[in-house]
Amino acid sequence: MCDTYQTSDIMKTKGDSSDFSKFLARPKAVSLKDLAASLKLSPTTVSLVLNGAPTASSIPSETQDRIFEAARTLKYRPNHIARALRAQRTHTIGVLIPEISEGYSAAVLSGVEEKLLKEGYFYFVVSHWHREEIIEHHLRFFIERCVEGILVVDTPQQHQTFLPVVSISGHDDTKGVTNIVLNHEQAGLLAVEHLVNLGHKKIAVIKGQTFSSDTEIRWQSVKSAAARFKVPIAKSSVSQLVGTNPTPETGYIATRKLLENNAEFTALLAFNDISAIGAIRALNETGLKVPEDVSVIGFDDVYAAEFHNPSLTTIRQPLKEMGCLGAEYLLKRIGENDGDDFPDDVIVEPELVIRQSTAEVKK
Amino acid sequence: MCDTYQTSDIMKTKGDSSDFSKFLARPKAVSLKDLAASLKLSPTTVSLVLNGAPTASSIPSETQDRIFEAARTLKYRPNHIARALRAQRTHTIGVLIPEISEGYSAAVLSGVEEKLLKEGYFYFVVSHWHREEIIEHHLRFFIERCVEGILVVDTPQQHQTFLPVVSISGHDDTKGVTNIVLNHEQAGLLAVEHLVNLGHKKIAVIKGQTFSSDTEIRWQSVKSAAARFKVPIAKSSVSQLVGTNPTPETGYIATRKLLENNAEFTALLAFNDISAIGAIRALNETGLKVPEDVSVIGFDDVYAAEFHNPSLTTIRQPLKEMGCLGAEYLLKRIGENDGDDFPDDVIVEPELVIRQSTAEVKK
DNA sequence: GCGATTTGGTAAATCGTTTCAGTAAATCGT
DNA sequence: ACGATTTACTGAAACGATTTACCAAATCGC
Numbered sequence: 001m002c003d004t005y006q007t008s009d010i011m012k013t014k015g016d017s018s019d020f021s022k023f024l025a026r027p028k029a030v031s032l033k034d035l036a037a038s039l040k041l042s043p044t045t046v047s048l049v050l051n052g053a054p055t056a057s058s059i060p061s062e063t064q065d066r067i068f069e070a071a072r073t074l075k076y077r078p079n080h081i082a083r084a085l086r087a088q089r090t091h092t093i094g095v096l097i098p099e100i101s102e103g104y105s106a107a108v109l110s111g112v113e114e115k116l117l118k119e120g121y122f123y124f125v126v127s128h129w130h131r132e133e134i135i136e137h138h139l140r141f142f143i144e145r146c147v148e149g150i151l152v153v154d155t156p157q158q159h160q161t162f163l164p165v166v167s168i169s170g171h172d173d174t175k176g177v178t179n180i181v182l183n184h185e186q187a188g189l190l191a192v193e194h195l196v197n198l199g200h201k202k203i204a205v206i207k208g209q210t211f212s213s214d215t216e217i218r219w220q221s222v223k224s225a226a227a228r229f230k231v232p233i234a235k236s237s238v239s240q241l242v243g244t245n246p247t248p249e250t251g252y253i254a255t256r257k258l259l260e261n262n263a264e265f266t267a268l269l270a271f272n273d274i275s276a277i278g279a280i281r282a283l284n285e286t287g288l289k290v291p292e293d294v295s296v297i298g299f300d301d302v303y304a305a306e307f308h309n310p311s312l313t314t315i316r317q318p319l320k321e322m323g324c325l326g327a328e329y330l331l332k333r334i335g336e337n338d339g340d341d342f343p344d345d346v347i348v349e350p351e352l353v354i355r356q357s358t359a360e361v362k363k
Numbered sequence: 364m365c366d367t368y369q370t371s372d373i374m375k376t377k378g379d380s381s382d383f384s385k386f387l388a389r390p391k392a393v394s395l396k397d398l399a400a401s402l403k404l405s406p407t408t409v410s411l412v413l414n415g416a417p418t419a420s421s422i423p424s425e426t427q428d429r430i431f432e433a434a435r436t437l438k439y440r441p442n443h444i445a446r447a448l449r450a451q452r453t454h455t456i457g458v459l460i461p462e463i464s465e466g467y468s469a470a471v472l473s474g475v476e477e478k479l480l481k482e483g484y485f486y487f488v489v490s491h492w493h494r495e496e497i498i499e500h501h502l503r504f505f506i507e508r509c510v511e512g513i514l515v516v517d518t519p520q521q522h523q524t525f526l527p528v529v530s531i532s533g534h535d536d537t538k539g540v541t542n543i544v545l546n547h548e549q550a551g552l553l554a555v556e557h558l559v560n561l562g563h564k565k566i567a568v569i570k571g572q573t574f575s576s577d578t579e580i581r582w583q584s585v586k587s588a589a590a591r592f593k594v595p596i597a598k599s600s601v602s603q604l605v606g607t608n609p610t611p612e613t614g615y616i617a618t619r620k621l622l623e624n625n626a627e628f629t630a631l632l633a634f635n636d637i638s639a640i641g642a643i644r645a646l647n648e649t650g651l652k653v654p655e656d657v658s659v660i661g662f663d664d665v666y667a668a669e670f671h672n673p674s675l676t677t678i679r680q681p682l683k684e685m686g687c688l689g690a691e692y693l694l695k696r697i698g699e700n701d702g703d704d705f706p707d708d709v710i711v712e713p714e715l716v717i718r719q720s721t722a723e724v725k726k
Numbered sequence: 727g728c729g730a731t732t733t734g735g736t737a738a739a740t741c742g743t744t745t746c747a748g749t750a751a752a753t754c755g756t
Numbered sequence: 757a758c759g760a761t762t763t764a765c766t767g768a769a770a771c772g773a774t775t776t777a778c779c780a781a782a783t784c785g786c
Contacts, residue, residue: 043736053774087741110463110490125476143440309643410744
């Protein structure tokens with residue numbers, strides 16, 4: 001893909017690029033040693049003062065001021081690499097996600113970013129497209145780069161590492177891993193209850209891809225909620241997303257399968273908003289209107305949900321907050337190196353957001 | 364936002380957490396020195412062999428095998444931090460984007476990621492929400508972290524650094540910065556021509572936010588294309604996105620303003636797909652159907668465009684490829700430290716994607 | 727006035743790698 | 757058989773910070 005673009009390069013080389021410019025190339029940053037030399041002090045003193053070390057209390061404030069002043073005018077910035085090597089702390093974490101190109105990951109990431117930057121951490125993101133060997137590869141690179149912890153999003157995590165790991169929407173019981181998870185039982189209940197309240201008795205379901213870590217638990221919760229409300233879900237009314245395509249197309253295909261099998265349903269519970277959008281497309285194409293003929297309910301409440309036409313009724317996951325929480329718990333783990341008294345699970349609550357894609361069943 | 368989630372923590376502490384566990388905490392990784400010691404060789408030799416240095420040719424293959432074997436069984440992984448410090452190469456770049464939570468950035472990022480990982484680079488992403496002081500702050504951190512280059516996306520870039528910079532959708536003439544840009548003239552032409560071909564003569568336009576770097580050039584190209592096709596755009600038919608909200612809401616608001624001003628138009632050219640979606644919502648709410656009453660054309664061709672209802676006719680930007688290209692040119696610049704014979708502009712071509720949101724004008 | 731403490735610093739080790747400059751033994755050319 | 761190479765390595769100096777251990781001079785307590 002990267003190699004197939006069509007472009008027209010316009011090679012205007014700079015007019016003013018005299019040979020002089022090469023002398024300016026890559027000016028070296030000023031180091032602690034430089035700074036110390038310019039002050040006629042030792043690097044030790046300067047370091048102590050700049051870092052506000054307790055020892056620095058014996059340095060007269062006059063000298064301290066000189067040091068700060070010089071640091072400012074020379075634009076001294078401590079080299080993070082050197083510092084990390086010495087202190088064995090990189091202030092960096094690794095984030096492993098399925099792919100970047102979707103509302104779900106983006107929302108989680110924005111939460112992660114907010115929290116991490118606030119705490120002075122940076123992060124590497126890599127996506128694995130649900131391929132096991134890529135996950136392994138990336139994890140090795142994370143370790144090589146000395147990340148202090150790993151955050152995995154919607155990713156099976158059976159790899160034991162010595163690093164703190166927090167998993168968002170993961171359901172593996174790997175010990176030592178904190179899971180940030182939705183209260184799925186409640187989510188299933190909210191969804192099914194809403195449809196039942198609207199009079200629906202024949203509910204179809206689109207399950208997630210087999211590789212998605214929420215698939216199984218969400219399906220179970222929907223099944224048990226349906227049983228509880230006495231609207232059992234017919235086997236023929238269950239479809240499943242297939243493939244890694246992050247667009248609504250997978251939902252479109254799954255819904256077409258339902259229709260081709262003549263599944264009878266008045267409501268459709270999709271695995272997520274993206275697939276719900278694809279489902280609506282498929283329904284419309286066969287002449288079924290949403291919500292008049294079929295109610296569709298999504299999951300996640302990504303940005304697209306609110307402004308879709310019709311706007312999606314959905315079970316909201318607080319994705320950004322889950323990202324925040326993930327980052328928060330990871331940093332906690334990193335902070336305390338002794339304890340393993342960390343929660344295995346941190347549970348966040350879903351919320352039913354009623355919009356236009358669901359309506360009362362037709363009599 | 365990060366502080367306002369409602370959660371219920373379940374603190375199941377591990378049953379098997381004996382005091383023993385603290386002895387396992389954070390096992391140290393095996394270093395080159397460890398590896399060398401276990402082989403009874405010097406670190407020098409081991410390093411030379413593992414890195415395939417030319418000097419290593421004098422080391423007998425038997426020894427080399429021993430080294431590789433030991434490295435494998437001890438799971439030796441070179442410490443990237445130490446290596447970076449010594450070699451003064453971090454194989455890391457910094458990416459500066461407005462925000463992560465949108466189709467545009469995500470698509471660009473996925474291209475960037477693909478290219479960079481392929482070349483053994485990692486990257487830091489940070490978002491600046493169009494705030495100048497945040498940009499400055501992040502740039503300083505990038506320098507501290509010794510990134511080898513900076514990629515800015517849809518971000519004004521007037522800051523001189525000694526680092527290689529490539530700008531995606533940037534239009535500042537900062538010298539030394541390579542811009543990856545769309546052929547906007549062509550884009551404007553494609554959009555207006557399409558509408559004109561459908562018989563539209565009254566075209567409304569939603570301009571981008573003032574801070575978005577494509578806003579001005581896109582508006583100019585549309586205006587000149589409209590002039591060329593003799594369908595001048597009335598001043599009252601021009602609206603503008605306001606605020607940093609990355610959802611369709613800004614487009615919704617901009618369109619409502621048009622409607623409230625009683626602007627007369629049969630076609631609407633939105634700044635991007637996201638705002639086009641908001642525009643459709645606003646039009647529908649006042650009883651105008653898309654495309655029967657008003658044709659709407661978007662820009663970008665983000666994932667959401669194809670599956671929206673109606674699906675969006677749009678001017679496609681090859682976003683992922685732009686990300687790839689940006690990464691590619693940045694790596695080129697990083698690779699050659701002497702040259703400034705790099706292009707100022709790399710131009711990619713837009714493409715008209717006709718879907719359902721545009722139609723022939725009603726007679 | 728003399729030992730103890732405080733003041734104002736510095737030298738050197740360290741983090742884990744790479745790499746320049748050797749070096750001692752074996753081999754080669756003639 | 758003797759200098760020149762080649763073979764098989766190693767020592768030590770970087771990279772740019774932090775940190776421990778020290779030191780000399782000044783001041784304090786009594």
